Amino acid sequence: MSNLSFVSPTRNSPWGTYLSQIDAVEPYLGRLSRWVETLRRPKRALIVDIPIELDNGTVAHFEGYRVQHSLTRGPGKGGVRYHPDVTLEEVMALSGWMTIKNAAVNLPYGGAKGGIRVEPKMLSQKELEKLTRRYTSEIGLIIGPNQDIPAPDVNTNGKIMAWMMDTYSMNVGATSTGVVTGKPIELGGSLGRVAATGRGVFVVGREAMRRLGIEMEGARVAVQGFGNVGSIAAKMFASSGASIVAVQDHTGSIANTLGFDMAALLAHVAEHGGVKGFQGGDVIANEEFWDQPSDVLIPAALEGQIDEQRARRIQTRLVLEGANGPTTPDGEAVLADRGIVVVPDVIANAGGVTVSYFEWVQDFSSFFWTEDEINLRLDKILVGAFKHIWETGEQHRIPLRTAAFTVACSRVLQAREERGLYP
Numbered sequence: 001m002s003n004l005s006f007v008s009p010t011r012n013s014p015w016g017t018y019l020s021q022i023d024a025v026e027p028y029l030g031r032l033s034r035w036v037e038t039l040r041r042p043k044r045a046l047i048v049d050i051p052i053e054l055d056n057g058t059v060a061h062f063e064g065y066r067v068q069h070s071l072t073r074g075p076g077k078g079g080v081r082y083h084p085d086v087t088l089e090e091v092m093a094l095s096g097w098m099t100i101k102n103a104a105v106n107l108p109y110g111g112a113k114g115g116i117r118v119e120p121k122m123l124s125q126k127e128l129e130k131l132t133r134r135y136t137s138e139i140g141l142i143i144g145p146n147q148d149i150p151a152p153d154v155n156t157n158g159k160i161m162a163w164m165m166d167t168y169s170m171n172v173g174a175t176s177t178g179v180v181t182g183k184p185i186e187l188g189g190s191l192g193r194v195a196a197t198g199r200g201v202f203v204v205g206r207e208a209m210r211r212l213g214i215e216m217e218g219a220r221v222a223v224q225g226f227g228n229v230g231s232i233a234a235k236m237f238a239s240s241g242a243s244i245v246a247v248q249d250h251t252g253s254i255a256n257t258l259g260f261d262m263a264a265l266l267a268h269v270a271e272h273g274g275v276k277g278f279q280g281g282d283v284i285a286n287e288e289f290w291d292q293p294s295d296v297l298i299p300a301a302l303e304g305q306i307d308e309q310r311a312r313r314i315q316t317r318l319v320l321e322g323a324n325g326p327t328t329p330d331g332e333a334v335l336a337d338r339g340i341v342v343v344p345d346v347i348a349n350a351g352g353v354t355v356s357y358f359e360w361v362q363d364f365s366s367f368f369w370t371e372d373e374i375n376l377r378l379d380k381i382l383v384g385a386f387k388h389i390w391e392t393g394e395q396h397r398i399p400l401r402t403a404a405f406t407v408a409c410s411r412v413l414q415a416r417e418e419r420g421l422y423p
């Protein structure tokens with residue numbers, strides 16, 4: 001399965017999933033398919049050792065990565081995740097999806113991703129800061145405002161971005177706000193960035209529903225993952241008239257066919273750190289989450305959630321991918337057979353990186369926009385990108401994922417061809 005000596009993906013693992021998506025797009029690339037192998041190989045991958053002194057005086061080592069999948073259309077761009085399951089292979093896939101996502105939305109970036117194999121809940125704030133600063137120093141070899149710009153992802157946030165920005169700035173001897181995005185507002189962050197990914201999921205979902213004739217008023221929405229992406233998307237769907245009928249997070253799963261009281265649910269999660277113990281619905285077993293009838297299902301947690309078996313159980317009309325890579329190739333084939341439409345991650349969750357782009361532009365110009373301006377521009381970019389992808393899908397009679405990859409890969413490979421091979 002692997003085209004590279006240093007990873008051993010399987011068909012449904014993250015890199016295997018990404019490779020099968022590239023295989024699917026190849027027939028639609030015309031003469032540009034001459035360059036398609038470029039997309040099956042990350043340009044550059046850095047593995048770093050991160051030693052830190054723990055609060056108890058011992059030294060612990062963590063493994064970190066930064067993969068620059070493509071720098072063809074601009075600097076690398078993509079988040080950094082802290083998770084015990086992070087591997088080089090996973091970060092490679094996530095970096096490949098960033099290349100596709102940035103090109104699908106036409107942002108002037110390549111694609112990159114980073115991660116540390118760590119359970120951040122086990123670390124104190126001091127240890128987390130040391131880990132972040134040492135990681136940033138180690139990947140300082142390849143990041144920079146014109147080279148590669150990290151951002152938040154799973155288990156990372158504005159505070160971690162502030163430490164990254166400070167560490168990079170201290171190392172280069174100048175305050176460099178544009179080296180990371182998703183920063184606090186005081187440090188050159190952008191209004192609207194925290195909510196941007198969830199907002200984008202809603203905007204793209206709304207457009208897909210309109211095309212499919214699914215009424216927003218009363219639409220039943222199920223959400224897996226209730227962090228920064230899932231909770232904000234759910235809140236926006238609910239305030240537009242939809243009912244959130246099932247939610248699953250790392251603490252448990254709940255359902256309510258009448259729809260949750262969202263204000264109460266959000267308050268509960270803010271207080272208790274998860275949906276567990278919420279009284280306004282029934283507790284269900286985690287696997288039962290996939291049986292809950294809905295009109296829109298939003299996987300907004302991690303990769304590989306909708307596999308072949310779950311794809312057979314799912315009772316929905318539209319899968320809106322808030323997470324990166326939540327559907328495996330086998331899962332996707334079953335959904336397609338069953339006529340369930342999938343709006344792929346590379347457009348559905350592109351709102352985050354789009355506002356990261358706005359943040360980077362604002363940092364360079366030192367001129368900051370209002371939240372309304374940001375939200376309006378975000379809406380316009382996502383609506384335009386979705387329309388282009390939808391029409392490409394109709395034209396070739398292909399699923400939306402292949403259509404999104406067709407639009408994106410054509411842009412990347414056109415740029416590749418125009419730049420030419422060096423030397």
Ligand code: GLU
Pocket residue numbers: 077078079080149150151152153154181324349350352353354356
């Ligand atoms: N981590 C987010 C993603 O997967 C955002 C990346 C960014 O803002 O650079 O798209």
